[in-house]
Amino acid sequence: MAKFNLRKAEPKDVPDILRLIKELAKYEKMEDQVILTEKGYSVIGFAMYYFTYDPWIGKLLYLEDFYVMKEYRGFGIGSEILKTLSDTAVKNRCSCMHFLVAESNKKSIDFYMRRGASDLSLQEGWRLFRINREGLLKMSAEE
Numbered sequence: 686m687a688k689f690n691l692r693k694a695e696p697k698d699v700p701d702i703l704r705l706i707k708e709l710a711k712y713e714k715m716e717d718q719v720i721l722t723e724k725g726y727s728v729i730g731f732a733m734y735y736f737t738y739d740p741w742i743g744k745l746l747y748l749e750d751f752y753v754m755k756e757y758r759g760f761g762i763g764s765e766i767l768k769t770l771s772d773t774a775v776k777n778r779c780s781c782m783h784f785l786v787a788e789s790n791k792k793s794i795d796f797y798m799r800r801g802a803s804d805l806s807l808q809e810g811w812r813l814f815r816i817n818r819e820g821l822l823k824m825s826a827e828e
């Protein structure tokens with residue numbers, strides 16, 4: 686006999702449950718009457734970060750990416766993610782969190798400023814630079 690595990694459904698089971706609902710409807714020859722679709726997502730936002738070091742201030746948390754799906758914004762999820770990141774930073778002995786924001790992204794700039802962020806480009810005059818791969822190859826090939 687096949688082994689099975691009987692358990693309560695969890696949010697992550699939604700796609701499988703919908704699949705089974707459709708299978709049952711097919712068995713009953715009424716598949717076209719299932720109008721239910723999967724609206725909920727199990728993952729609706731994410732933050733990507735890593736630790737790095739600054740010779741002046743020491744260890745810091747660098748927030749590389751931060752995103753919440755449009756229809757889930759404004760419910761405090763982003764704030765909760767930032768709180769978790771702050772916790773992670775403090776527990777890992779970081780002195781601060783750094784991140785880049787596009788100048789055109791006014792909503793996010795306001796979001797961060799309301800949470801105590803300072804604009805280092807404005808206050809300290811930092812500019813972001815890049816040397817692309819061609820530049821790297823050229824320099825690396827120099828005698």
Ligand SMILES: CC(C)(COP(=O)(O)OP(=O)(O)OC[C@H]1O[C@@H](n2cnc3c(N)ncnc32)[C@H](O)[C@@H]1OP(=O)(O)O)[C@@H](O)C(=O)NCCC(=O)NCCS
Binds near residue numbers: 754761762765790
């Ligand atoms: C920045 C971002 C992650 C915040 O996530 P969030 O879940 O909306 O965050 P919160 O709900 O905790 O707070 C959003 C703030 O905007 C306000 N807000 C209200 N409705 C909103 C909506 N529909 N969309 C966005 N913000 C809204 C909230 O009231 C809240 O204001 P507050 O600062 O006074 O608390 C999210 O807006 C996002 O993914 N933006 C697009 C991508 C982006 O800009 N990422 C950051 C790149 S640096």
